[in-house]
Every structure is written in structure tokens, then in C-alpha cells.
Amino acid sequence: MISVLGGGVAGLCVATAISEQGHEVEVIVPNTAPEPASWLAGGMLAPFCEGATAPDCVVARGQAAIGWWANRARSFAACGTLVIAQAGNAAELDHFARATQAHRWIDPGQLEPDLAGRFTRGLFFPSEAHLDPREALTTLRDGLFARGVRFGEASDGQCTVDCRGIAARDDLDDLRAVRGEMLEVVAPDVSLMRPVRLLHPRLPCYIVPRSEGRYMIGATMIENGRAGPITVRATMDLLSAAYALHPGFAEAQIINTGAGLRPAFPDNIPVLRRTAGGFHLNGLYRHGFLMAPVLAIELVQQLRKEMVGKR
Helix, strand or coil, X not given: CEEEECCCHHHHHHXXXXXXXXXXXXXXXXXXXXXXXXXXXXXXXXXXXXXXXXXXXXXHHHCHHHHHHHCCCCCCXXXXXXXXXXXXXXXXXXHHHHHCCCCEEECHHHHCHHHCCCCCCEEEECCCEECCHHHHHHHHHHHHHHCCCEEECCCXXXXXXXXXXXXXCCCCCCCEEEEEEEEEEECCCCCCCCCEEEECCCXXXXXXXXXXXXXXXXXXXXXXXXXXXXXXXXXXXXHHHHHHHCHHHHHCEEEEEEEEEEEECCCCCCEEEECCCEEEEECCCCCHHHHHHHHHHHHHHHHHHHHHHHC
């Protein structure tokens, strides 16, 4: 029996990958556990866009997550990513183009008619995708239940895979918290098909479409571990950025707000670590939905090697 600690994107991806290989697995989530940070994520599967700030290993390995989620999330949509900037921030767009790959220059209005006339240049990343995190996590959980995977509070496993995110920092001295904040709105006056990233030297933001006219607006990256609801400053900044993208967001209704603590190592690279009693899979930073399936597959491969070695 393998015990997976944590019910966020890392834990559910690991448990799914293990159970799909026919191994016995259980998921341990205390009833008092807070809502995982991945519940508040944007759900962007954008390895090439992440290359603007992330190392090459995240870009190269993260591409495998797109196909993984395409087979497991009903909300998966392969519409690409559009990156734009206001005229006064054209240098930001040029810098983003130099720092990334797998894109082409485009008139934003050709992809998103609502942006016609508002932005004259943009970068389109056609091979990227997105999903609704809450649907995707619920679907993974339902799939585990259907395969008979037990969810409980106490572990019975001989091997433990710790995927608790920031809750594991007592065991991982180099793990830190990075606070992220988001809004979810219903905007009937806005029509966008794909994630749009608005570049700005101080207030970059992304807007991700979801079903029934909903949009996720995120997300701040604050280097502190303070928990609690979204701040007034973050709310104003995110709404200002959304309004700069499309004035129709002025009439949107705010239906959800959230703030979570992302786990990160000093180099911001997610890692699978072997321990005496099992593994730690942690440090997903802002790459949770992009890197969790990749590391889950690596874990299964490592388990297979160890089982073969014991024969």
C-alpha cells in the first residue's frame, strides 16, 4: 500500500498515476486540512509562456502535462494563449517574445474580436491549453473513488508520498510560501475564448475564461507566508488590470475571491525527493497543473525501478 499525503493537485495526480498502474494506493487528507492552493489556480497549461521566467527544465518537461490533462479533464480546452500589452508597455511584449519560444506575432483582434482596436500587437502560443482547476480536481477525485481508492485521515501504507505543499515545511527546511490572490467574476459584456496575459512592469495579470461567462483574474506573487483572505490592494490591482484589458469588466459581478500559499524551493523548481520512508513531491510554485502530472509519472517510474530491483 502506498499512502499519498495531500488532496491538492500534486496528491491527486500522484494517486491517479499510481492507481492507473494497478498499484494499491490511499489518499490521506485530514478533515481539518485547509483548501489546497491548487483549488484557486488559473489552470493554465502554458509551458512556453512560463519560459519568460521559469528555467528550461520546466518548459521542456511541462509540455507533457497538456496531453495528460487532455485525457482526464472535461474542461480541458486547447485554444492557445494570447499575450498582449498596452501601447505604453510595448517593450514588455518585445522582451517576452525574446524570452520565450513557440509563438507567433498576431493582431489580437483576429483571435479575440472583443480586443479588436484595443491592442494592435500580440503573441499567440497555439500549442498551449487551459482547464478549470475545480472541475479537474473533482474529476480526478471521482475517478479515484471509482477505482476503490480510500480517502482517510490515517495512513496504513508502507511507503508514503508527501504532497502536502506548504503544510510540509516543517519537514522541508528549504520550502517557502509564496502568496497568490485571485478573483472570479461573471462578465456578460466580455467574450474571450482563451487565456489572455496582459503584460505590465508592475501589475501583470492573466484572465482565464471558464464556463457560463465566468473569468478567473489572477494572480499576485507575494513573497510572504501570510494566510487569510485577499487584500484590498490586490483586489483593486487585479480589477484595474482587467478593466485595462476590456472595459466590460467594469460591469462584472465578483462571485469568488481567494488567496493561497504556493510552496516553493529557492530555485522555484518543483522536485521529487526520495526519503527514508518514501518521497516528497513539493515546491510546485506557480507550476502546479503543469508539473504535477510530470512528477507523478516520474514517481511511478521510480517505484517500478525499485520494485524490479527488489526481485
